[in-house]
Amino acid sequence: MSDYAITFDLIDSDDDGRISAVELVRLMEVLGQPITLEAAQAGVTRLDKDGDGLINVEEFGAFLQN
Ligand SMILES: [Ca+2]
Ligand SMILES: [Ca+2]
Structure with a gap:
């Protein structure tokens, strides 16, 4: 598991695989x-x-790598 996937999991508190x-x-x-x-x-x-309308792990990773 890459670092951003671990971070993603922490943010995704309901574990549906999307950040709302x-x-x-x-x-x-x-x-x-x-905010x-x-x-x-x-x-x-x-x-x-x-x-x-939600952020999945690929979208999150793309953001962090830019
Ligand atoms: Ca979620
Ligand atoms: Ca999306």
Whole structure:
């Protein structure tokens, strides 16, 4: 398992294999950098390549490697 897949798993709190805007909000709270749901949704949309409104592990990895 690559490092980004491990990180992905930590963020994906309901283990459905996708990071949602809600999970992103929770992550940022944990990191002490709270963001709004609107900001999280904008971030998800930016990383979302296949248009399903969620971030899968490939999309997450592509983001980290850029
Ligand atoms: Ca999830
Ligand atoms: Ca997607």
